Amino acid sequence: IEVLEVCVxxxxxxxxxxxxxxxxxxxxxxxxxxxxxxxxxxxxxxxxGPFFDVENRGPHEKHVIGEAVRNAFSAGEAAASVMDAELIGVDSVDVLDVDWRGNNDPERREPDFRSVECEARVKVTYAFEAL
Known part of the structure; x- marks a missing residue:
């Protein structure tokens, strides 16, 4: 009889x-x-392990994408100022990347589940009008 090692x-x-x-x-x-x-x-x-994650990533990703779009607004305003134009609206928003980082090194001596983070990179295209 052959004995097989079974992994669970x-x-x-x-x-x-x-x-x-x-x-x-x-x-x-x-x-x-x-x-x-x-x-x-x-x-x-x-x-x-331990390996850390969030139960439902969707709402967190939606929030960080919104924050990334809001953070891009000041760059759009600065571009309008340089071009002597007025920022009149958002033409498009492209989500370039959504990245989850955390403290998931199983060899870490003191894991911290509060270190799970989500970051988004977006490309916002604005519409401008000359002043």
């Missing part, structure tokens, strides 16, 4: 909100990680 992957997902609401949060999160590692060791398993 399990993912534990939970909200990190309780760990961010108090000063004891980071310590409680560390204790949870220690408990998971202890359970894995008892079962002869390997643990990777």
């Amino acid at each position: 992957t399990a993912r534990v997902r939970f909200s990190a909100v309780p760990f961010g609401e108090s000063e004891k949060g980071p310590r409680l999160f560390a204790e949870l990680c220690d408990d998971v590692r202890g359970l894995a060791a008892e079962m002869g398993c390997r643990v990777t």
Whole structure:
């Protein structure tokens, strides 16, 4: 009889909100990680992570895209000033990139789930009118 080694992957997902609401949060999160590692060791398993993400990326991405468009407005106004023109509207907005960054290095000694960030790059084309 040939014995095959079978690998099983399990993912534990939970909200990190309780760990961010108090000063004891980071310590409680560390204790949870220690408990998971202890359970894995008892079962002869390997643990990777933690890996941080948000539950629903859509609303966060929408918000940062809006912020990127708002931040581009001052550059449009500056261009209008240089061209001796008036910025009269937005012609188009192209989303160039939406990037999620976080503290997902599994070797990090003190992971911080509050470090998950979303950044957007946009190209805004404005309509100008000569003064």
